Amino acid sequence: MSKYLYQYKPQGATISVLYAWFEAMHTRIDMVVCDLSELKSIELCDRGYEEIQRISSVMNRFDPASELYNLNLCASKQYIKVSDDLFQVIKYAKESFSKTNESFDITVHSKNDFTGGIDCIEMIEKYRSIRYSHPDVQIDLGGIAKGYALDRVVKIMLGKGVEHFLFNFGNSSIAAHGNNPNGEGWKISLKDGGESYELHNEFLTVSGNNTGERKHILNPQTRKYVEGKMEQAVVTSTGIEGEVLSTTKCILPLR
Amino acid sequence: MLDRRSFIKEVGLGIGAGILATAPWLDVFSEKNHTNTLRCKIAVIGTGSRGQFLMSLLVNNPKVEIIAVCDDYPLNLKKGLELVPGARAYTDYRKVLDNKDVEAVVIATPPIYHAGITIDAFAVGKHVFSEKALSIYMDEVLQMYNAYKNSGKVFFVGQQRYFDSRYLKAISNLQTGNYGAIQSIRIHWDRNTDWRRPVPSPELERKINWRLYKATSRGLMTELACHQLQVGMWAMKSIPNKVMGVGSLIARAHEREVYDNVSCIYSFDNGVKMTYNSTNSNKFYGLEEQILCEKATFELEKGKYYYETIPPAPGIMQLLHDMEDKTFNTIPIAGSSWIPETAGQNKGEYILDQKPDGDGTKELLEAFAEAVITQKQPRNFAEESYYGTQLCLLGHQAMEEERVVVFPDKYKINYLNHTKSV
Numbered sequence: 001m002s003k004y005l006y007q008y009k010p011q012g013a014t015i016s017v018l019y020a021w022f023e024a025m026h027t028r029i030d031m032v033v034c035d036l037s038e039l040k041s042i043e044l045c046d047r048g049y050e051e052i053q054r055i056s057s058v059m060n061r062f063d064p065a066s067e068l069y070n071l072n073l074c075a076s077k078q079y080i081k082v083s084d085d086l087f088q089v090i091k092y093a094k095e096s097f098s099k100t101n102e103s104f105d106i107t108v109h110s111k112n113d114f115t116g117g118i119d120c121i122e123m124i125e126k127y128r129s130i131r132y133s134h135p136d137v138q139i140d141l142g143g144i145a146k147g148y149a150l151d152r153v154v155k156i157m158l159g160k161g162v163e164h165f166l167f168n169f170g171n172s173s174i175a176a177h178g179n180n181p182n183g184e185g186w187k188i189s190l191k192d193g194g195e196s197y198e199l200h201n202e203f204l205t206v207s208g209n210n211t212g213e214r215k216h217i218l219n220p221q222t223r224k225y226v227e228g229k230m231e232q233a234v235v236t237s238t239g240i241e242g243e244v245l246s247t248t249k250c251i252l253p254l255r
Numbered sequence: 256m257l258d259r260r261s262f263i264k265e266v267g268l269g270i271g272a273g274i275l276a277t278a279p280w281l282d283v284f285s286e287k288n289h290t291n292t293l294r295c296k297i298a299v300i301g302t303g304s305r306g307q308f309l310m311s312l313l314v315n316n317p318k319v320e321i322i323a324v325c326d327d328y329p330l331n332l333k334k335g336l337e338l339v340p341g342a343r344a345y346t347d348y349r350k351v352l353d354n355k356d357v358e359a360v361v362i363a364t365p366p367i368y369h370a371g372i373t374i375d376a377f378a379v380g381k382h383v384f385s386e387k388a389l390s391i392y393m394d395e396v397l398q399m400y401n402a403y404k405n406s407g408k409v410f411f412v413g414q415q416r417y418f419d420s421r422y423l424k425a426i427s428n429l430q431t432g433n434y435g436a437i438q439s440i441r442i443h444w445d446r447n448t449d450w451r452r453p454v455p456s457p458e459l460e461r462k463i464n465w466r467l468y469k470a471t472s473r474g475l476m477t478e479l480a481c482h483q484l485q486v487g488m489w490a491m492k493s494i495p496n497k498v499m500g501v502g503s504l505i506a507r508a509h510e511r512e513v514y515d516n517v518s519c520i521y522s523f524d525n526g527v528k529m530t531y532n533s534t535n536s537n538k539f540y541g542l543e544e545q546i547l548c549e550k551a552t553f554e555l556e557k558g559k560y561y562y563e564t565i566p567p568a569p570g571i572m573q574l575l576h577d578m579e580d581k582t583f584n585t586i587p588i589a590g591s592s593w594i595p596e597t598a599g600q601n602k603g604e605y606i607l608d609q610k611p612d613g614d615g616t617k618e619l620l621e622a623f624a625e626a627v628i629t630q631k632q633p634r635n636f637a638e639e640s641y642y643g644t645q646l647c648l649l650g651h652q653a654m655e656e657e658r659v660v661v662f663p664d665k666y667k668i669n670y671l672n673h674t675k676s677v
Contacts, residue, residue, distance in 0.1 A: 017578055024564050027592055030571045146592075168568060172592040180574075183583030191570065191590040210591045231591055 015181050016124065020045040024052045025060075025146055027170030027180050034164035034181055035159075044160060046127060048153040048167075059145040061138070071130060072138045079122075079129040089141060089148050089232045092240060094121055100248040105220035106144065111136040113223060143217075143247050146173045150239035172246075173239055174204040190231060197235055205242025206233045207250050219251050226250050264664045272677040277427040279631035280417060283622045290318065295627040298323035298357045300348045300372055301364035302335025305386055309363055309413075312617050318624045327353045328462065348372050352379050359409070359627045362386060365465040366477055370395035377406035382627045384620075386413040388477035389644040393666050394530040396648070400641050400668060409626040411619070412640030414485055416620060419615030421558045425546075425606045426490050428553075434560075435549025440487040440529040444479040444542040448535060449510060467511035474502075474513025476647040479542075484521070484650075485643035486544045486555060487529040493672050494642055495521035495529060496662045502654035506536035524672055531650065554603075558610065561603040638670040 018041035020031045031048055033041045058067045071080050082090075093106040097118045107117025114136035121139070122131045141148075146169045154175050157165055162179030166186055176186035176199035188204055189196040197204050208231035209215055215225040233248035236242040275281060295318060299306055302324050313319045324335035325345035336344055345351045348368075351360065352375055359382035362372050370390045376383050383403070389396045389412060403410035416422045430432065450466045453569040465471035466478060488494055500519035507515040520528055546553040554561045570588030577584050626633060645666055653660040667673040 017575065019571060019575060021565070021567050021571070028568060030568045033575065082340070166571075166574075166586075168571065168588055170592045171568070171570075171588055171590045174589060180583055181578055182581055187583070187585040188589050189587045191587050193587070196585050197589075204589055206589050206591055208591045214591075231544045232479060233589060249257050 016041070017181060018042065018045065020049075024049070025056045025149065025169070027146070027172075029170070030109040030166075030168040031153075031229055032166040032168075033162060034178070036162065044157060044162060047156055047160075051152050051156060054150050055085060057144065058083055059089065059141045059148075061142070068139060068141060075130055076132040076135040076137065079124065081127060081129045084128065085152075086146070087123070087125075088129070089138065089144060089240070090121065090130065091123060091125075093141070093144055093244070094118060094123070096244045100244060101246045101252065102221065103219075103251040104143070104244045106139050106141060107137055107221045108218045109140040110138045114221070115220065118157045121159060143207075143242060144243045146170065147203075147241070147243035150175050150203065154239070159162035169239075172206045173242065174199070175202075175239060177201050177206070190233065192231075194231065195233065197233070199235065201240045203236050203242045204233060205236065205239065205246040206231050207243075208232055209247035213229070217247060217250050267368050274423065274427050277430050278417065278423055280622070280636035280639075281423075283625050283629075283631070283633035283636075284570045286629055287625055290625060290628045293628045294318050295624050296320050296322045296356055296358045297361055297624075298300045298325060298345075298351045298354070298359075299335065299361045299363065299628075300325040300351060301362060301386075302326045303328070303363065305413075306361070306363035307329070307334055307338060309386075309616070309620065310335065310359055312620050313361070313624075314338060316621060316624055320627060323351050323354060323357055334448065342574070349375065352376055352381060358382060359384065359623070361623075362618040363413075365471055366391055367471050370399050373399045373410075374402040377408055377410075380406065380408065382409040382630075384411040384413070384623045384625075387640070387644060388473070388481045388647055389640070389649065390473070391473045391477060393645055393648045393652075393663075396641060396644050397666055398481065399670075400637065403637060406565075408628065409623070409632050410625065410637045410640075411623040412484065412637070412643065413616075413619070414640050414643050415619045416482060416486055417489070417615065417636065417639065418618035419613075420611045421606055422486065422489075422555055422615070425553055425555050425558075425560070426486075428560075428606070429546060429548065430492070434465055434551040434553075435464045437491060437546055437548050439527060439547040439586070440490070441545040441547070442480075442483045442529065442543070443532045443540060444475070444483060445534050445537050445540050446479075447533075447538040449507060450478075450535070451510065467513060469512045471562075472513050473651045474511075474652045475476050475515070475535065476518050477644075479515075479533050480519075480650065481643055482562035483542070483544055484529070484531060485639060487521070487546075488646065488671075489639060489643055490546055491523055491527065491529075493523050493525070494662065494670070495523045495646065496672075497522040497659055498650050498653045499659045500531075500650050500653040501657070502651075505534075514654070517650070517654060519653060521646065521650070531555055553606075555606075558606045559603040560606060561601050566601070566604065635670075638668060641668060642670070 013038050015035045018033050031045050060066045061068045096104045110117040117137040120133040120137045150169050150173050165173040180186050185198050185200040212229045215227050217226040236247040321339045323343045325348050326332040327346045360376050361384040363386045366388045369385045371384050373383050428619050452463050454460050454463050502514035502517040505516045517533050519531040534547045544555040550563050551560050570586050574586045669675045
């Protein structure tokens with residue numbers, strides 16, 4: 001992971017604006033913070049950076065040092081006590097499975113093409129502990145962690161009294177709060193000339209394949225990847241909800 | 256003709272204290288609108304190829320009148336007069352200095368004559384523009400600077416990169432700190448040329464091909480390095496205090512005395528090194544000044560910079576430009592996840608949106624005319640130029656003596672890290 005990279009203050013802007021970007025969660029994170037002193041903006045972007053790194057270190061299933069890696073390794077043998085972040089995200093994802101007509105499944109990448117993994121996740125809220133009842137179950141939070149991280153960073157900003165900001169996590173998870181310095185809300189469109197959205201304290205999430213060759217969304221029912229160039233966008237009130245719904249919109253038409 | 260505000264805007268630089276902190280000499284344009292009806296009377300001394308090029312720019316400046324040209328080589332004098340038919344012709348520069356109508360001189364002779372003409376010109380109250388390198392001797396460079404300081408007149412040097420919009424923008428960006436501290440500076444200029452000019456008769460060989468001989472030239476250091484080493488000093492806001500180097504004649508020993516191959520390492524106080532490599536027998540890599548920062552690498556000649564890790568999002572950069580223009584447009588940024596693997600090769604970003612027309616020489620000469628008319632020396636320009644030449648000559652000394660040379664105290668003027676304590 002690369003470090004916090006850059007501060008950009010546009011010249012001639014009527015209010016203070018700071019742009020910071022860096023690589024985290026295997027993508028580029030863009031943070032545009034308005035109407036704060038430069039020092040305060042940098043401090044808050046640093047705080048956001050630290051929070052994203054922290055969540056990434058919890059939810060990256062490929063990182064042997066992460067909590068999720070350990071859970072996938074050990075949870076089929078015993079209950080594992082996990083952090084509140086990890087417990088809440090898995091709980092949310094488990095609930096989403098039924099709400100999305102079994103389209104959003106964080107166990108879709110289980111070993112040996114095992115299906116039905118979501119029902120094998122046993123959770124005890126009182127002890128914040130999780131166990132897998134089948135040895136092939138593996139959890140992948142790649143389709144939801146960015147949304148959760150976005151929610152966390154937004155919460156930090158609002159808690160610090162920041163009103164106007166735009167956060168872009170890899171182009172696919174966007175939080176827009178308050179106003180663009182030159183208008184009300186924030187106007188965002190798809191890169192390829194698609195639909196435009198006016199966001200007012202909302203989240204825009206996009207899932208899909210930006211090229212005909214790329215395929216990475218696995219349909220849990222058919223065990224086939226969503227193919228072809230297509231993108232599905234949703235506007236929601238939280239980032240995590242956007243992740244679930246945009247992925248579901250990619251899968252449901254194929255069912 | 257532009258005033259300072261327009262000039263700064265034209266070259267894509269932000270208006271305000273930032274650019275003047277990077278290039279205080281741009282203040283020379285501050286009264287440009289007030290001088291629109293005024294003209295300065297200039298004499299050009301040395302009307303060879305460089306002098307003719309400068310004249311081709313000066314004749315198009317409505318604030319300049321070239322009233323005299325001077326060269327002791329008849330062919331050059333003839334070409335100079337062709338550019339300014341009404342000018343008075345001289346073969347002795349001292350006669351030019353006697354001409355009371357001449358307010359300023361532009362000196363484009365071989366460098367061994369710069370000091371004498373400059374010192375004499377200041378002594379009789381003329382403003383001076385001297386081509387680089389100021390001299391081939393460090394003593395003379397100091398004498399020129401002291402003559403300027405004692406005269407109260409304007410002193411410009413042909414270091415056009417100080418007025419080149421690519422360099423102004425890049426150095427301004429560098430000094431914001433947004434790209435992290437400078438880690439290393441690598442400079443090169445490679446050409447495959449013998450520098451030889453045709454000689455009508457043998458006794459003119461050393462007069463015409465002065466670049467090739469040690470008595471009249473420091474070769475690659477005074478011809479090329481002089482333009483580039485100052486860029487490193489400008490970016491660092493510091494003067495390197497040590498240099499080591501080696502020079503050699505590899506391909507052209509049969510036809511010249513000065514090195515055709517030089518390598519120097521300059522060392523700044525904070526440990527940053529500036530390397531200089533130049534050759535006259537291979538042109539493949541051309542010229543470049545590479546400034547390696549913690550977060551990005553700049554290639555100033557190419558006009559590009561490259562982020563060390565990931566580049567900024569184009570959509571967000573568009574948003575920021577919209578903010579500068581105070582417009583509220585849609586940001587075309589949303590899409591399926593950006594992942595580093597899809598970012599492709601690091602092709603860098605352009606320092607300026609469009610390639611500038613010139614190399615800063617036109618703006619440099621405009622600035623000189625402004626300074627002559629207003630009789631105000633722009634801040635720091637003489638000092639930057641002073642060290643531009645001294646650093647070349649210090650590198651040459653290191654190569655000649657094959658040792659690490661420390662910048663001598665006697666050549667330090669009161670500037671940057673050479674500031675003298677009171």
